Amino acid sequence: MAEAVVGKLVVMLGAALAKEAVILGRALLGKEATALRGLFSNIRRSKAELESMQAYLQEAERFKDTDQTTAIFVGEIRGLAFRIEDVVDEFIYKLEDCKHGGFAGKMRKRLKHIKAWRCLAAKLQEIEAQLQDANRRKRDYAVTGRSATAARSTNQVQALHFTRDEDLVGIEEHKERLxxxxxxSGDGPEQSSSKVTMVWGMPGVGKTTLVDHVYNTMKEDFDVAAWVTVSESYRIEDLLKKIASQFSITVDIANIEVRGLAKSIHNYLQGKRYILVLDDVWDERLWSEIRDIFPTSNCIGRVVMTSRKQTVLATRESAYAIHLEPLQAHHSWVLFCKRAFWNDDDKKCPLELQELAWKFIAKCQGFPIAIACIGRLLSCKPQNSAEWEDVYMCLDSQFAKEVIPDAHLILKVSLEDLPCDLKNCFLHCALSPEDYVLKRRKTMRQWITAGFITEKDESKTLEEVAEGYLVELVNRSLLQVVLRNYAGRLKHCRMHDVIRLLALDKAKEECFGKVYNFSGGTRAFSLEGARRISVVLGNIEQLSLSGATQLRALHVFEKYFNVDFLKPVLTTSNLMSTLDLQGTCIKILPNEIFDLFNLRYLGLRDTEIESLPEALGRLQNLEVLDVMSSKLTYLPNSVVKLQKLRYLYACTTTISETLTIGGVKVPNGMQHMAGLRSLQSIKATPEFLHEVGALTELRTFSICNVRSGHSADLSSAITKMSRLAHLEIIAAAEDEVLRLEGVAAGDEVLRLEGLYLPPTLSRLGLAGQLEKTSMPHLFSSWSHLNSLTRLDLAFSNIDEQTFSCLCQLHGLCSLLLWNAFEGKRLDFYAGSFPELRHLDICGAAQLSQVGIEEGAMQNLVELWFGDCPDLRFLPDGIKHLAALEKLVLKDTSEELIEKLRQERDSDECNDDLMKISHIRNVTVALMQKGLVERIR
Known part of the structure; x- marks a missing residue:
């Protein structure tokens, strides 16, 4: 993947050259101008040389495993590219450094940098000579007889298609047995008293696919369900914490001891029907170590374990096992066609491609994950023999040494087919811990600040390009979907173990990055040859700095580590661009951090940080400052110097996913941070509200501590934010009135006492009282926001009459009313909320009746009522909600909950249970009594 490194560098060199005309057009000293012209000339030549060999590198990548000369050449070019990157980063830093300080200080820096320009030019000249020498050797020893790589599909519409779960092909019988x-039910082993079963087989054979499908099908029939991925390097304490978390057991996980945690799990499962999946078990001792935690009487429990090792079956409870083997040929054909021709209605292979298709299937030898990846790869290619032959030749070259064709080898072809930008993004994902959930927003931000994302055209922002890349990795079966949001948008994903292992090997081979994962011992971990380090387990004192190159990124996933061991790493890596300490126990940042002039991403989310020093202003290239959910209450005055900052996140407490309190205080001068895209969550002050209107690039804006007197200034500021997508306004107190009187002002924008909400708005959260007289106009005006899909309201004092105005929001997918409804009856008329999937009514103290007409909320999937003590009857017309899958009644009237529980246990047919018979999951809860029970 050397061409990915070179591709990123070519863009970087282009950006440096773009500064040439501006810099040389200024009044420069004679020697300064001469030195800079020489440096720019060398940058230009280096860029041209790298561009000329970039296409060759992509082709050579396919053959370097079987051609030692090619492998040497590719490695040499990669090393030279890293050296050029270091030179250019230093050059850019020194250019920026000359802009700061007074006149005398700037002149001293310019005179000092004349020598630096000459030194950097000499370095580039030396590297250029080595590039040319390597290029000559390449021409002498280049691999010949290889066809060029086919042009890749750039169909953006296809790239945005959501993938589905892998089809169950060839394992239907195993599914029914499980x-x-x-x-x-049934005869034979299924009637065994054993509560443990095993699904085992080779990596990539479909164990997790099978169990995941059955688990998602059957978990609704159990009271509680948990899925826990174990992995090779599990620790009992961490495993039990995962199990408790997945079962939603309310304990202080951070402080409880193992014995207490085990007892909590045991007691919680008493009297329940439960299912537990332990995925990817390596150690045969695992079940014997934890089996006594799970009760054997007064409950019905099922434990399913998957493993790639047959020896894990060595436990007396495992009387029932399923051994998954590679697919038979006809099943392989079916799966291949579903993947390769997923976009065709009949999903059939054209006659002229069938011979080649069988050749691909033969190479895959029945491994579903390999078949799926190769099929997905071919689905992106034109359906002709020449294109498929080219892919097959590359695939064939990987098997030249007659190595067993497992998923690792086959997936290499899929990785090598990735565009260069996407390769860097993919390898970045692999540096996260095993089974780590990758969150869309954080992943995108890190890709952008690492320089992996470039604007393809003016119609797409960097964020949109990055999200397209994430979706593309999912479409290529290189990432798996974990969660989608209320609108079906990708939210969380993870990397399959097999794919991650392959990616880590590739990352180490390409000097992209390494994972530090030591639980003890004295063996040193060398940084040599790595541009990025991920600390997954163990403190970092074993990091050896000998022979280390410049680190570009450091990700720390270990919560407890000695910050002093971080200092030498930072000192020797002044070109670092990413430092992510999220979730660590760090309280004070080392001073060495503020010498990282190239730092673009500083992640301090979920840390113990209480304050940031004025030295923060020295990080002139910082683009992301994430201090969300820390102990920070204010930002230093110097933060306004960070004019390249795109994302600023800082708050201490959340009351829901979008309604946030505990924002930070910011200094005067925020209007200078004109590049901000996200600003969350800031305390309102008159000074800040006068300045924030200048931040017209904001897409996400969250403000708290808002008082009635702020309304005019706040309206004026938000009116100028024409690109806003997410808006959150939190009042200073529950009884504080948010004065947002509404008057519709056409289709383009909405007037709310001078406030204009842009049509781009997709998510809106308001916490605070709304004036009753203005609410009808306010809600009616929102009906013109066609992009609005999520609305969260808290403390709004909505009554029956004003709620009817909300029903005009036809595009809503999610609606949360949190202590916001004060009426006695809620009515949903036919045609209301046609797109709504999630409705949560919480804290409606007087609500006693709910009516749902036929045709209302036809797409509703989840319905929650919480803290509604007067609600004594099920919603009238709930039977009309045909799509409803989950109903939760938490702290409604005890009369209603007890009646439903008794009717559930009765042999007689009754009206209430008939009304909800179509709902798969009905859960009731009385929290003061400690009752949480699923009755369907």
Whole structure:
């Protein structure tokens, strides 16, 4: 993947050259101008040389595993590219440094930098000579007879298609056997008293796919369900914490001891029907170590374990096992066609490609993950023999040494087919811990600040390009979807173990990065040859700095580590661009951090940080400052100097996913931070409200501590934010009135007492009282916001009459009313909320009746009522909600909850249970009594 490194560098060199005309057009000293012209000339030549060999590098990548000369050449070019990157970064820093200080100080820096320009030019000249020498050797020893790589699909519409779960092909019989065992029906082993079963087989054979499908099908039939991925390097304490978390057991996980945690799990499962999946078990001792935690009487429990090792079966409870083997040929054909021709209605292979298709299937030898990846790869290619032959030749070259064709080898072809920008993004994902959940926003921000994302055209922002890349990795089966949001948008994903192992090997081979994962011992971990380090387990005192190159990124996932060991790493890596300490126990930042002039991403989310020093202003290239959910209450005055900052996140407490309190205080001068895209969550002050209107690039804006007197200034500021997508306004207190009187002002924008909400707005959160007289106009005006899909309201004092105005919001997918409804009856008329999928009514103290007409909320999937003590009856017309999958009644009237529980246990047919018979999951809860029970 050397061409990915070179591709990123070519863009970087282009950006440096773009500064040439501006710099040389200024009044420069004679020697300064001469030195700079020489440096720019060398940059230009280096760029041209790298561009000329970039296409060759992409082709050579396919053959370097079987051609030692090619491998040497590719490695040499990669090393030279890293050296050029260091030179250019230093050059850019010194240019920026000359802009700061007074006249005398600037002149001293310019005179001092004349020598630096000459030194950097000499370095580039030396590297250029080595590039040319390597290029000559390449021409002498280049691999010949290889066809060029086909042009890749750039169909953006296809790239945005959501992938589905892998089809169950060839394992339907195993699925039925597993379901019979879980339900205790049928004859034979399914009737065994054993509560543990195993699904085992080779990596990539479909173990997790099978169990995941059955688990998602059957978990609704159990009271509680948990899925825990174990992994090779599990620790009992961490495993039990995962199990408790997945079962939603309310304990202080951070402080409880192992014995207490085990007892909590045991007691919680008493009297329940539960299912637990332990995925990817390596150690045969695992079940014997934890089996006594799970009760054997007064409950019905099922434990399913998956493993790639047969020896894990060595436990007396495992009387029932399923051995998954590679697919038979006809099943492989079906899966291949579903993947390769997923976009065709009949999903059939054209006659002229069938011979080649069988050749691909033969190479995959029945491994579903390999078949899926190769099929997905071919689905992006034109359907002709020449294109498929080219892919097959590359695939064939990977098998030249007759190595067993497991998923690792086959997936290499899929990785090598990635565009260069996407390769860097993919390898970045692999540096996270095993089974780590990758969050869309954070992943995108890190890709952008690492320089992996470039604007393809003016119609797409960097964020949109990055999200397209994430979706593309999912579409290529290189990432798996974990969670989508209320609108079906990708929210969380993870990397499959097999793919991650391959990616880590590739990352180490390409000097992209390494993972530090030591639980003890004295063996040193060398940084040599790594541009990025991920500390997954163990403190960092074993990091050896000998022979280290310049680190570009340091990600720390270990919560407890000695910050003093961080200092030498920072000192020797002054070109670092990413430092992510999220979730660590760090309280004070080392001073060495503020010498990282190239730092673009500083992640301090979920840390113990209480304050940031004025030295923060020295990080002139910082683009992301994430101090969300820390102990920070104010930002230093110097933060306004960070004019390249794009994302600023800082708050201490959240009351829901979008309604946030505990914002930070910011200094005067925020209007200078004109490049901000996200600003969350800031305390309102008159000074800040006068300045924030200058931040017209904001997409996300969250402000708290808002008082009625702020309304005019706040309206004036938000009116100028024409690109806003997410807006959150939190009042200073529950009884504080947010004065947002509304008057519709056409389709383009909305007037709310001078406030204009842009049509780009997709998510709106308001916490504070709304004036009753203005609410009808306010809600009616929102009906013109066609992009609005999520609305969260808290303390709004909505009554029956004003709620009817909300029903005009036809595009809403999610609606949360948190202590916001004060009426006695809620009515949903036919045609209201046609797109709504999630409705949460919480804290409606007087609500006693709910009416749902036929045709209302036809797409509703989840319905929650919480803290509604007067609600004594099920919603009238709930039977009309045909799509409803989950109903939760938490702290409604005890009369209603007890009636439903008794009717559930009765043999007689009754009206209430008939009304909700179509809902798969009905859960009731009385929190003061400690009752949480699923009755369906």
């Amino acid at each position: 379901i019979r065992w879980l339900t205790g």
